[in-house]
Amino acid sequence: MAAKTKSDPLASLLKDLYATILARKGADPETSHTARLFSRGTAKIAQKVGEEAVEAVIEAMRGDRDKLASESADLLYHLLVLWADAGLTPDDIYAVLAARQGISGIEEKKNRKA
Template identity: 90%
Template sequence: MADPLKDLYATILARKGGDPEKSHTARLFTRGTAKIAQKVGEEAVETVIEAMRGDRGKLASESADLLYHLLVLWADAGLTPDDIYAVLAARQGVSGIDEKKNRKG
């Protein structure tokens, strides 16, 4: 079964180092980690706003934007979807309250 996040991640990696005049993704990478992280924050806020408004279509659209920018941030940091999936798998079946109590640092 296809994994849309991994497919998008592969596209993002393919655009890294590309022409920033032709690729929004390449432009983000040239602007650096701080700008990428800022975009994640902006998209997160827009996602929250649409959730509060109750517009499912706009929430889906903003969620897609948020995921895209988050994947760009992962790629910038050298993380892959599999890295995140491993963290999620390790937390599976563990109470969120217990997991937070047991975090170090």
């Protein structure tokens, strides 16, 4: 995984999207899909993350790259809504990823607290 820099376009895009999501928190659920998700609560947001993950898996198994890209964008959006709902920021997630950098996945799993 490459180190995150201020000029990282993905990090910048995710932070901008996250800021937009935060701005919709408390907005009118009749005019904002994001506000509607927040109004329905954590369980509904989490359900949407699961649905989008399944849809991404389906498109990956079908080999449809365009639909996989679209479903992946949907998944990232809903995951960011879930983070915002939980009070997490993209920087919180980056910190976890950075702490895991250079550690094998097998070793990292062994070191997790139950």
